[in-house]
Amino acid sequence: MTMFVGEDQLSLFEERAENLTQEEFEAWTAPTPHDEQILRQLQTQGPKLLSGPRGCGKTTLLLRAAAEIRKRGSALPVYVNYGRSMFTEPAFNQRSDADGFFQDWLVAKVIVAVHDTFEKLGVEEPELDRQSEIARFFIDSAERNPHAARPDLPGPTALTHALEAWAERINAKRVVLLLDDAAHAFVPEQQRVFFEYLRNLRTPAVTYKAAIYPGVTEFSPNFHVGHDAKLVHAWVPVEGSEYLSFMRLIYERRLPPEIRDKISSGVVSLFAAASFGVPRTFFALIETYLENWNSRPERSAQVANNTIAQNADQLRDLHRSLSRKLPRYRHYVEAGEGVLNKLLVLIRELNETRHRVSPHAQVLDIAIRQPIDARLVTVLGLLEYAGLVRSTNEAVSHGTDRYSKYSIHGCLLTAAGALRFGQNPTLEQRASALVKKSRTGTYKRVGSEGIFTTKQAEECQLVVANCAACGTPRVMENARFCSFCGAELVDASRFEELMATPIEELALPKKKLHALNAQGMHKIEDLIRDRGLAEISKAQRVGPVWARRIYSLAEEFVSV
Amino acid sequence: MSRHTAIEALNLCAQPASITADWSVFVSSLSRTSSESPIDTFYDAHQGLNKLASLVQSGHVDVELQNLLGGQLLLGYVSATELYFRQMISRCVALCPIIRQANNQQMIPFGALDYYHKDSLESALTERVSFSEPGTIKSQLDGRLQVKVPSKSSLERSIEDYEKLCQLRHSLIHSHGVINSSNAAKLGIGTTKSLEANIDLHCLQVVASITLNLVRDSNNEIVRSIVWSWIQGGLLTGNGRNDRPRLNRLVRQLGSSTDLTSGRADGNLKRLSASVKAAVLAISTKAGKRR
CATH class of the missing domain: 1.10.150 (DNA polymerase; domain 1)
Structure with missing residues (x-):
């Protein structure tokens, strides 16, 4: 098979914004009108939580916000990536001050990030040099050794004072902390510490914007979304004519003409529409397409379909892999498979019926009657984390009933044949069908019981290991000692299992x-x-x- | 002037009855085997308390008595922890010549000479110590065992947690669970209204974890401190054959056979000797460089 993407061109498909050089970042990314709105919120004073699944552009937005703030000069932007938080997870099983240890790691990352920013600006600050050296050493030790000694680092309140002083050093009035990968999805203890830490980071001169994942983020008991920080949704909605224009823009910015020439306009539109507003998925589809393509333009539609089906399988695999990453939620993940299949069947059935009456109207969303079964909410949360469904944060009313709306990933809708077309639709027509024409669009209404059977609901129990000594089930989820034999209940480190x-x-x-x-x-x-x-x-x-x-x-x- | 007989006849409650207590039946010979390490003795007590804790909220005990049972069990955990420290100090004084030397100026009650066997006279060293008083664990670790508690360490945190737990112990011992203002302040909870201890199953799991953490952190820190002092004092030389008997005694006396069996601790003498050798080598290299 001919290789259409050589090693030298592979970097064009780099999926993570934080791995791009400054030049690549500037040249390849572009803000949508939706992004512009978010960027404004990321530059204001109030704390924000930027929510969205992997690959939807949270990092791009944070980096772009940092660049904009830097350009304006009135504030000191500090971009911090907390993506390696899982590396400190073993400490929670091996030291009683793990919360303090983790908080030190959070603080150390900020100090190092400020130092890096100062270096880029060419500003010298001896005290910051000293602290960043300590912080850097600690980060490296803490990620390798859960018993690493904790240095004398400031707590969050003292950190805010230091940040204010450092901002003054460059004549900035404020500090904006842009905290990426802040979700700590697999370690509830880390989430609790993180959100308490966030609460203490706020002063009139210091604010934060933290990227989190939808569906699985557990806030600490004292942290109230809306009060402590406003939630901002990073995901570009797949709606309106501007959606496809934006995807085309980033496509043209990133890929050179010699690659673009190999892909028909219809294929690009279809991939853009099917990628569910996630640029990373869009480029992954194009890359896979180029790998599968065999220089026969007449078969491009078939290759495009296969590519989408392949991606749909990968998405489902990603969701299934949560059973291993979040073993406690194994039954919820398994139920999610069934729920997703049911949602696709309902949409397909409705589209078939509608097609006879109105051939151009496609149903893309599902509206679930409130109140939604709490277990189903968790199931949907896990599907949303994996990026398979998306809460549109819209509520609609029909009579006395209220419904919450969810969108389904375009690759899944396509692969499952959930949309209905006339004979031989063009790729452009198929792409257009995946893009909502209006904010509300059309949707299928259903109650919890319609997609989540009683049997499935009953099976949704948290999986917690029985006592290794006597086999007795735990009396409560977070039990640490067996109620029957008194033995300690030892949970394996998630990080070590993943490694x-x-x-x-x-x-x-x-x-x-x-x-x-x-x-x-x-x-x-x-x-x-x-x-x-x-x-x-x-x-x-x-x-x-x-x-x-x-x-x-x-x-x-x-x-x- | 003595009180009027009419006053002496006042009874607002029933009268006490005579009782003869034979205190000897309240006690029996110490059954615990001295071969068991202090931490394993603690583990036995801890596991027993964990089993009893399941009675709280099990339906076998009246709801109104569950809190009472919870409080009594809390005292059990604290007591088992205190016993651990007493045994550990006495065991270390017996095991380590450096610690024994450091304690040779300590005074003990005269009666202890008759009460304890000559091989366990070290037990008298902590007779007048209450490990539930704030600061005592730290000072005893330092004074008796020459173990300095590193700041911002797991051990420091474990001691802090335990000392908070002892505020609840204070209220349970001295006022049937009613918490006084200073206990409330030291617990870091609201001091604007009267409070009482309310110990349910979840609380007991936390209590069990706090005491377990403290004992484990202390045990590891004490062992590390002893090994380090033996290296610095020349009692361990890095020669595996010579060091092994001493290290073997250390493992048997202070290690946990429970944790060794379950694979959660490493008492392998070869690896221990290797660690000692590495440390001895590092010290001698550093000393050589300094010269």
Whole structure:
């Protein structure tokens, strides 16, 4: 098969904004009108929580906001990436001051980020140099060793005072902390510490904008969304004519003409519409398409369909993988499979009926009658975290009933044949069908019981391990000692389990997996420990771009 | 002037009855085997208390008595922790010549000479110590065992948590659970209204975790401190064959056989010797550089 994307062009498909150079970032990303609105909110004084699934552009927005704030000069923007928080998770099983240890790590990351910002600005600050050296050393130790000694770092309140002083140093009146990957999705203890830390970070001169995931974020008991921070949705809605224009714009910005020439306009539109407002998915579809394409334009529609089906499978795999990442929610994830299938069937059935009456109206959304079963809310939350469905945050009324609306991923709708067309629809027609024409659009109404059977609801129990000594089930979810024999109930470290996972769990081509295995890399840990990419790069057919990509995938697997 | 007989006849409650207590039946010979390490003794007591804790909210005890039972169990956990420290101090004084030397100026009650066997006279060292008083654990670790509690460490946090727990113990011992203002202040909870201890199953799990953390953190820190002092004092030289008997005694006397069996601790003598060797080498290299 001809390779249409060489190693030198692979970097064009780099999926994570934080891995782009400043030049690539400026050249390849573009704000939509929706983004402009969010960017304004990210530059204002009030604290914000930026919510959206992976790949929807949260990092891009935070980096862009940082650049805008820097340009205006009135505030000091500090971009901090908390993506490696999971690396400190073992401490929660191995030290009683793990909350303080984790908070020190959070503070240390801010100090290092301020120092990096000052370096970029060419500003010297000896006290900051000293503190950042301590902080950098601690971050490195803490991510490797849960018993690392805690240095004398400021708490959140003292940190805000220091931030104010550092802002003064560059004549800025305010500090805006842009906290990326702040969700800590798999460690509730970390989420609790993080949101308490956030509450203490706010002063008249210091504010924060934190990127979180929908569906799975647990706030601390004292943190109130709306009061402590306003929620902002980062996800670009797949609606209106401007949606496809925006996707086309970023496509044209990123990919050179020699690649664009290989892809028909219809395919680009279809991928843009099916990618559910997630630029990362859009570029992944294009990359897969180019890999599958066999220089036969007459078969481009078939290849595009296969590409979308392949992506739909990957999305479902990602959702299924939550069983391993969040083993307590295994039954909820399993129920999610059934719920998703049911949603797709309901939409397909309604579209078939509607098609006979009005051939151009497509149903894309589902409206679930309130109150929604609490267990179903968790199921939907997990689907939303994986990016398969999306709460549109709209409520609609029919008579006395109120409904909450959810959108379904375009790749899933397409792969399941949930949309109904006349004979031989063009790719443009199929793309257009996936884009809502108006804010409300048309939707299928259903009650919880219509998509979530009593049996499924009953099966949705948290999975907590029985006592290893006597086999007695736990009397409560967070029990630490067996109620029958009194033995300690030991929970394995999530991080250590993820690190021990075979690399075959990563979405990598088989050849790359074989090459890594041949290089003696079998577990995720083998990849993660290779921070300099020295060993990964030794694998056959793994150049620098693939090495970075493999490392990035492994890091993402254990991080969030 | 003595009180009028009419006053002496006043009874607003019933009268007491005579009782003869034979205190000897209240006690029996100490059954715990001295071969068990202090931490394993603690584990046994802790596990027993955990089993009893399941009675709280189990339906076997009246709801109004559950809080009472919870409070009594809390005292049990604290008491088991105190016993751990007493045994640990006495065991370390017996085991470590450096610690024994550091304690040779300590005074003990004269009666202890008759009461304790000569091999366990070290037990008298903590007779007048209450480990539930704030600051005592830290001062005893330092004074008796020469263990300094590192700041911002897991041990420091465990001690802080335990001392808060002892505020509840104070209210349960001295006022049947009613919390006084200073206890409330030290617990860091509201001091604007009267409070009483309310210990349910969830609280007991927290209590069990706090005491377990303190004992584990202390045990590890004490062992590390002893090994380090033995290296610095030349009692361990990095020669595996010579060091092994002493390290073996350390593992048996202070290690947890429970944790060793479950794989949650490492008492492998080869690895211990290797750690000692690495430390000895590092010290001698540093000393060589200084010269």
